[in-house]
Amino acid sequence: MIYWALPYCEREYTSQPLRYFAHLFGHEGENSILSYLTQEGYAMSLSAGEDHELGAFSDFYVKVGLTQKGLENY
Numbered sequence: 001m002i003y004w005a006l007p008y009c010e011r012e013y014t015s016q017p018l019r020y021f022a023h024l025f026g027h028e029g030e031n032s033i034l035s036y037l038t039q040e041g042y043a044m045s046l047s048a049g050e051d052h053e054l055g056a057f058s059d060f061y062v063k064v065g066l067t068q069k070g071l072e073n074y
Helices: 017-026 035-041 068-072
Strands: 001-005 042-054 057-068
Touching: 017 042, 017 057, 035 042, 057 068
Parallel strands: none
Antiparallel strands: 001 057, 042 057
8 A cells, every 4th residue: 555645635625636636546447547457467456545634634545456466566
């Protein structure tokens, strides 16, 4: 899992930038990152999301469930 600590952005409720990126990275349909990784045999699952901590910073994460081939080609 990869985490990025970012400036606090929960106040950006009208544009929701982290939710936008979570949707782009986490999309599982045709021509998505997951469809490519699955087709190549590298991954079984992918999720992305955001969280806001203590009014101090925001997190963005991408979690990929790798296959054995994915682990070998990390």
